[in-house]
Amino acid sequence: MTSDSSPAPSRVRDLSTVDPEIASIVGREIVRQNTTIQLIASENFTSPAVMEAMGTVLTNKYSEGYPAKRYYGGNLIVDEAEELARSRARELFGAEHANVQPHAGAVANMAVYQALLKPGDKVMGMRLDQGGHLTHGSPVNFSGIMYDFVSYGVDETTEMLDYDVIRSLAVRERPRAIVAGATAYPRLIDFAAFRSIADEIGALLIVDAAHIAGLVAGGAHPTPVPHADVVSFTTHKTLRGPRGAAIVSRAEHGASIDKAVFPGLQGGPMMHVIAAKAVAFREALAPSFRDYAARVVTNAVALAAALTDEGFRIVSGGTDNHLMLVDLRPFGVTGKVAQEALDTAGITCNKNQIPNDPEKPFVTSGLRLGTAAVTTAGMGVGEMSEVARLIARALRGVGDESVRRGVLAEVHELCGRFTPYPELVG
Numbered sequence: 001m002t003s004d005s006s007p008a009p010s011r012v013r014d015l016s017t018v019d020p021e022i023a024s025i026v027g028r029e030i031v032r033q034n035t036t037i038q039l040i041a042s043e044n045f046t047s048p049a050v051m052e053a054m055g056t057v058l059t060n061k062y063s064e065g066y067p068a069k070r071y072y073g074g075n076l077i078v079d080e081a082e083e084l085a086r087s088r089a090r091e092l093f094g095a096e097h098a099n100v101q102p103h104a105g106a107v108a109n110m111a112v113y114q115a116l117l118k119p120g121d122k123v124m125g126m127r128l129d130q131g132g133h134l135t136h137g138s139p140v141n142f143s144g145i146m147y148d149f150v151s152y153g154v155d156e157t158t159e160m161l162d163y164d165v166i167r168s169l170a171v172r173e174r175p176r177a178i179v180a181g182a183t184a185y186p187r188l189i190d191f192a193a194f195r196s197i198a199d200e201i202g203a204l205l206i207v208d209a210a211h212i213a214g215l216v217a218g219g220a221h222p223t224p225v226p227h228a229d230v231v232s233f234t235t236h237k238t239l240r241g242p243r244g245a246a247i248v249s250r251a252e253h254g255a256s257i258d259k260a261v262f263p264g265l266q267g268g269p270m271m272h273v274i275a276a277k278a279v280a281f282r283e284a285l286a287p288s289f290r291d292y293a294a295r296v297v298t299n300a301v302a303l304a305a306a307l308t309d310e311g312f313r314i315v316s317g318g319t320d321n322h323l324m325l326v327d328l329r330p331f332g333v334t335g336k337v338a339q340e341a342l343d344t345a346g347i348t349c350n351k352n353q354i355p356n357d358p359e360k361p362f363v364t365s366g367l368r369l370g371t372a373a374v375t376t377a378g379m380g381v382g383e384m385s386e387v388a389r390l391i392a393r394a395l396r397g398v399g400d401e402s403v404r405r406g407v408l409a410e411v412h413e414l415c416g417r418f419t420p421y422p423e424l425v426g
Ligand code: DSN
Pocket: 041, 042, 105, 133, 183
């Protein structure tokens, strides 16, 4: 209830007046992102333009259906936003069809499976504890419950995909589809090899490019699009867009993908987010994005090398993409302890199982580090050495308050030089 003398809440423009608690949370999160180092491999700093598109009246519109085929009126204007997003996605990835409505990567994968498979079909995917994803057949996920997944992993010695072993498994199991893609695999994925394996057994090839979508768009990772039947990806990781997902595919799968997303799984699309996806695709089509994608990889290679110099073991000996897996066992700390120690020292990352990890998923022996966000913030190869030194110092001094404070002070100084949102204050 509002009194006659005060404006209705919807007319008050200032969040801090309408909801001081949420305003305070937003303000403190701005400070956290501006003053600490973000190394979570699936995160990035999206642009002010993308965020502006998300905070618009497009959030008010109900648009079930697709452009020119909506269930409600009043959609002619937002249709233009979805058309722009679809055509830019097709152009960016050289794809025949695009669906930009999935709210998240997991929903995108669910839609892909629903479009191409029947419950109970056999599918091959990468094991979660070897670098895959929950939706690639984990027994606790819908994918493992609804479909008969068989899993491949990495070679025990090289810690890389062995395409001969994957081929043998595929020939033996004869899945209806093969899922290629990962959330914690630091090497290039050979999509042509996956296509040839799929062709040998008449299987579909589904690529989950969530992590590498920005690298693919920027030419820093070989594209899966010509090889795959369908490619799903999230828009907020290396692609640097709003939180959400999209699916690109061959034209022949377009109608069934669209039907699976809506009405199969989702209701109304988020038109404000779709508009923001269109902005992100436009940004990724700009020549400067190619430079960004290349720098993400150069920084990852530099960070992995600097961490090796500090005494860490890097899984598979290095990285070709935006991320690396750090084996912490030489330092005698678990992933859980390391994540918490680094968090309190101003370095944000996530614990992650390494291949054949003796520790449980909530403890782990490793960390996953990515360079997409720090590269957006402007850091380069020199700063990667500084970051590696700070990580090593923090983890050599776990439990030592003076070490923690010293690292945090240096983190603040570094982030003062590379602030992602200097125009935003908390
Ligand atoms: N949570 C994502 C990641 O961090 O890779 C995967 O869904």
